Amino acid sequence: MQLDKLLIFCDGGARGNPGPAASASFIYDISGKVREKCGKYLGVSTNNVAEYEAVILAWETIREKKLAERDAKIIFHLDSSLLVNQLNGLFKVKDSNLRDLVVKIRGFESDFSDVVYKYIPREKNTEADRVVNEILNKRME
Helix, strand or coil: CCCCEEEEEEEECCCCCCEEEEEEEEEECCCCCCEEEEEEEEEEEEEHHHHHHHHHHHHHCCCCCCEEEEEEEEEEEEEEHHHHHHCCCCCCCCCCHHHHHHHHHHHCCCCEEEEEEEEEHHHCCHHHHHHHHHHHHHCCC
16 A cells, blocks of 8 residues: 655664664654564664665665655654765765765655655654664674
């Protein structure tokens, strides 16, 4: 079922930076119902790469599950101000690895007409953060 508005909460983290890393995303419809949740272990990576990978994971899920039409409003909620500022074009992306991830994200964005990236405090992103930590805890047992 395609929706006209999606609210997405993404998080990524690395223990050690670089270190074992994971990403997670929750995709909600406008009523607040979870449509999809996803997470994955990334291997050794940095916090910033893990944050970007969480956004990519959400985009891949939206595309794979056909969750939204082209004119849907897609609102990402991220607790990384760096990521939000880079994705909104306010900060340059100097790191070539991150630049490659931004290019990938721009490809997903081109399928939609209304994409927004918003900064939220970490305490408003507890579900995605919890999944990231669950994934990392399982890997480190």
